[in-house]
Structure formats: structure tokens, C-alpha cells
Amino acid sequence: MPQAQIIDGKAIAESVRDEITRRAAALLETTGKRPGLAVVLVGEDPASQVYVRNKDRAAEACGFHSVKHTLAADSSEAEVLSLVEQLNNDPDIHGILVQLPLPGHIEESKVLRLIRPEKDVDGFHPVNVGLLTAGERDSALVPCTPAGSLVLLKRTLGDTLSGKTAVVVGRSNIVGKPMASLLLQESCTVTIAHSRTKDLPDVVRGADIVVAAVGRPEMVKGSWIRDGATVIDVGINRIPAPERGERKSRLVGDVAFDEAVGHAGAITPVPGGVGPMTIAMLMVNTLTAARRLLG
Ligand code: GUN
8 A cells, every 4th residue: 555655743843943043033133132932831730841841942942032930730810810911011021821721720711811912822812813713814823733734734735725625623722723714714625523523434535634633542544534635633642551561651643643644645643743843833923923022
């Protein structure tokens, strides 16, 4: 069976970050200012700690001013809101990211809505959601994972997205919905499938482009993939090590990669596909926010 092209997200993310590093240096030259990113972590969730550390390091590697705020898990909602307000008013901070999930006693939407839309580098504020949905993505800040997925699609397919059928599996606010908006703006014919979709395998078989973002390990089977389709796997699922047999836990996507690779024309691996692009796009958004705020 022919084997799919493996889309090298790590290499593409590095090229994006190199470009951002150059453009940040040029901004420093003309304005005397570095793009400033503040990342807020509430609590000690180990996965969130890793993500926040990686974001902070990437920002420093791009030559940004990077600040990490870690609050205790039992911090009050008022304390978190007060920190966001302080960052909103800080002229050296152009991007604010509050790592999700927040502890249960803090209302996520209340915190996300307080972030100034111009500094909302996650693209979760209703103003940015609205701009993207209205087709004004050039004025919006677009959520990093779908934005990175679109870069991978464009690097793989060039200017041929228009008219293609795309199926997004998953309807989350962070990935599924904004991904569908982006693909629609590229003139794809877009279907959003989800857990209640009837005949999901057949729906996926109709797609030239499949974006899997459901958070369920290897749910999308190889036999669902149309020959030659382009597959973007957003899932990152850790499979624990069994008592016997394999010694280490492993990461798998939402697509059964070993099966799909025999059908797809191109596919992202997990890890090394969409993951590295998410952080690269956070750097893009922070630079964009800084350039707009610095006028
Ligand atoms: N938690 C999981 N994904 C994300 C993301 O893209 N942004 C933030 N802030 N938190 C997350």
C-alpha cells in the first residue's frame, strides 16, 4: 500500500519561530520594545505546568519579554481577575494567556472575558471569536492550535484548499469551531462532526481534508480515510504503560496512525505534528499583538 507523506510539524514550527525571532529583533530595532507575553497558571496540574514552561521558554528563545505568574490552586476568583486587570494595564505586556483548565471554583468565561481582546493571544475572547466567525480574521487573534493546523495544511497542499471537502471531527471552542471557520474562509466545504454524528465513518470518507480533534485515542480508523486525503491529527492522548509488556507510556493521536498512513496522501504524526505548531502560533499571535499595540 502507498505510504502517506508525513507532515513534519516540528520542522515547520522551527521555521515559523525563526521568522518570528527575526521579526521581533526588527521590532526591537525600530521601537526599542520587545513583544511581551504573560502566562498565568493557577494550581499545580502537571500537564499545565509542562505547557506553561514550554510557552515561557519558547517566548524567551524568540527574544520576547516573558513573564510567568503562578498562583496557588486555592486562589480566589477575585485574585485571578485582579492579576488579569494588572496585566491588561501593563504597557510591557502585549499578550496574556491564562492556562486552562482553571480550578473548579473559578469561572473560566469570566476570566477570559476580562482579558483585553487586543492582548488575547489565545483568541478565546468573544470579540476575537466574533471577528473570526465574521470572516475578519486579519483583525482577530486566532486560536493557536487551529491556526497552526491551517499552516500545516497550506504548507502541504499549497493554494489548493478552495473547493475541497473538509471534515472537522470535534466541536470544541478551542479547536473544532475555529478550525471550521478558518477552513470555510479558505473556501472549503466544511462539515463539523461530533459524538452524535450519524454514520461518522461515511462522513469522514467524504473528506479531502480530515481534522481530528476529539481527544479520544485512535478513534478515527484508517479505513475511514479516503485514499489520498490530508489528515491533521490534533489529539494528544497519553496511553499509560501496562503492567507487563511495553515499559513506557506512549502518546497517540485521535487517528489510528499505523492504519491511516496506508490510505492518506499526507498525515501529521503524534508527537511532532500539530503540537509544536501550537506554541509557534502563540509566538506569532504575541508578535502580532505587540505590533498592533505599539502602533
Ligand atoms: N489548555 C489546553 N489547551 C489550551 C490552550 O490552547 N490555551 C490555554 N490557555 N489553555 C489550554
